[in-house]
């Protein structure tokens with residue numbers, strides 16, 4: 001099964017739609033609660049990163065028998081130093097975004113902590129591709 | 138303890154999500170950083186915050202939180218109210234600042 005969504009950069013009103021849909025489907029498929037929680041956290045953070053930092057993007061979630069593979073790809077400024085970006089507390093979010101409670105620099109660490117596999121590829125000036133895999137128990 | 142009991146005992150305002158007042162609470166979480174709540178709050182907790190925009194409800198729903206308490210007389214945005222009603226997760230309010238409402242909630246919950 002494959003689910004796909006579009007994300008518009010800067011549009012915080014719809015942040016959380018893909019994670020909410022994916023959560024619903026995983027529950028229907030009786031995936032264990034802890035795994036669903038992990039996936040929801042990671043996907044929400046990945047979505048918000050597109051909204052907060054990029055111009056536009058897509059989410060595609062492929063659900064198999066034993067795992068979910070999520071691709072979040074955006075057109076955006078890219079990440080010049082991924083290792084630095086992964087550090088807890090590192091953020092380039094604007095003041096406006098930080099005032100909303102986003103931009104704590106915990107998004108990428110949350111994604112790392114809540115996935116079995118996390119792969120980030122980025123080209124500065126072009127965009128970022130995130131791949132996340134979670135295995136079902 | 139049910140959310141309705143909190144409302145009664147702490148004298149909270151109910152802005153929205155009335156249908157969720159019989160949700161059972163499982164502790165509380167205090168934070169204004171959304172990633173912190175996303176990563177660390179647990180199902181059934183009551184979230185105390187000063188954030189009033191609708192992403193609060195997106196998170197409350199994704200995390201299956203029992204209710205949200207807005208501090209210091211802050212008012213929820215209109216789409217926060219709408220989302221709260223859709224999800225049946227109450228948005229509550231208090232005139233007290235964070236430290237005081239958190240202290241009271243903690244005491245009540247651990248009685």
Ligand SMILES: Nc1ncnc2c1ncn2[C@@H]1O[C@H](COP(=O)(O)OP(=O)(O)O)[C@@H](O)[C@H]1O
Pocket residue numbers: 045049050052053054074076077078079085086090091092093102103104105106107108109128172
């Ligand atoms: N999709 C993306 N496009 C461009 N930059 C990104 C993207 N995702 C993350 N970043 C960069 O990595 C930093 C850290 O990300 P994260 O840990 O999610 O924290 P936050 O989003 O709170 O700033 C961001 O501030 C930003 O500079």
Ligand SMILES: [Mg+2]
Pocket residue numbers: 045048049052103105106107108
């Ligand atoms: Mg982020």
